[in-house]
Amino acid sequence: MQTNLKPPIRRPLIAAFAAAFAGLALLHVAAPVRADDDRAALRVPMLPRYQQECAACHLAYPPGLLPAASWQRLMGNLPQHFGTDASLDPATVKEIGQWLQAHAADPRRSKAGAAAPPEDRITRSAWFVREHREVAPATWARPTIKSAANCAACHTRADQGDFDERHIRIPR
Ligand code: HEC
Ligand code: HEC
Incomplete structure (x- = not known):
């Protein structure tokens, strides 16, 4: 049967x-930066002063991409900022610094908060390297991109804190 x-x-x-x-x-x-919690954290409204002072040479990086300790070191060393002088007056350093501390990556919710990356670079974080392993070294070096730190070259909505793969266009 x-x-x-x-x-x-x-x-x-x-x-x-x-x-x-x-x-x-x-x-x-x-999943590292993919969780909805993380995505929302990256879209925190920008402090106007941060946008004004920290977006002249590159994207105003979302504070949720680095741990608090990294932001603290970066803000404490602006005269020697990756080979340039990014000095600000003490009141502005304090205002931006406090805002970055308040919105830094949360180690309980995000891989970006786990450990300070080498040189306090977002681009040297373990999660960053992993998410970008399919990008060839020659691609980073293209004149239209120049540096991995130039997020907006490929992430067309980076200025809105949106790094979703649907909005990636790698320039030639
Ligand atoms: C005078 C220009 C200038 C200003 C102003 C400036 N930066 Fe930068 N920043 C740089 C350069 C140059 C680099 C290295 C970029 C590269 O490697 O391609 C950099 C890199 C960074 C990185 C690391 C990017 C990576 O590789 O992951 C962070 C984080 C950062 N800056 C934060 C800030 C903050 C916060 C402020 C405002 C207080 C600021 N920057 C203002 C020039 C500047
Ligand atoms: C050369 C183009 C390029 C540059 C420049 C770049 N990325 Fe990406 N990014 C990619 C690609 C390609 C992926 C992988 C998309 C996939 O397959 O999921 C990615 C993935 C990501 C993800 C994961 C997205 C998701 O939905 O899971 C994040 C977050 C991210 N990038 C942030 C950044 C940040 C922050 C910067 C600048 C510091 C940056 N990227 C610079 C091309 C780039």
Whole structure:
């Protein structure tokens, strides 16, 4: 009789589906900057002073891309800022510094908050290297891109804190 075969076949199938769903749930939690929490954190409204003073030479990087310790070091060393002088008066340093501290990556929610990257560069964070492993070295060097720090060259909505893959256009 065929009906006798049904239960033993079905049970392993249900177990397989349950395992697949458990796996998906785990993947979602482990994803670095992909979690919805993280995405929302990157779209924090910019402090006008930050936009004014820190977006002259590059993007006003969302504060959620570095841990608090990195922002503190960067703000404490503006006269020697990656080979340029980005000095500001003490009151402005304080205002921007406090805002960056308040919105820095949260180590409990985001991989970007886990550890200060080398040189306090977003572009040297483990998550950054992983997310960009498919970008060839020659691509970074294109005259239209110049540097990995030039986020907006490829992320067309970087100025809105939106790094979603749907809005990436790699220039030639
Ligand atoms: C005078 C120009 C200038 C100003 C103003 C400036 N920066 Fe920069 N910044 C640079 C340069 C140059 C680099 C290195 C870019 C590169 O490697 O391509 C850099 C890099 C950075 C990086 C690391 C980017 C990476 O590689 O991940 C951070 C973070 C940063 N700046 C934050 C700030 C903050 C915060 C302010 C405002 C207080 C600021 N910058 C103002 C010139 C400037
Ligand atoms: C040469 C073009 C290029 C530059 C410059 C660039 N990226 Fe990306 N970025 C990419 C590509 C390609 C991906 C991978 C998209 C994918 O396959 O999911 C990516 C992925 C990401 C992701 C993950 C997006 C997601 O939805 O999971 C984040 C966050 C990100 N980049 C942030 C940055 C930041 C911040 C900068 C600047 C400091 C930057 N990127 C510079 C091309 C670039």
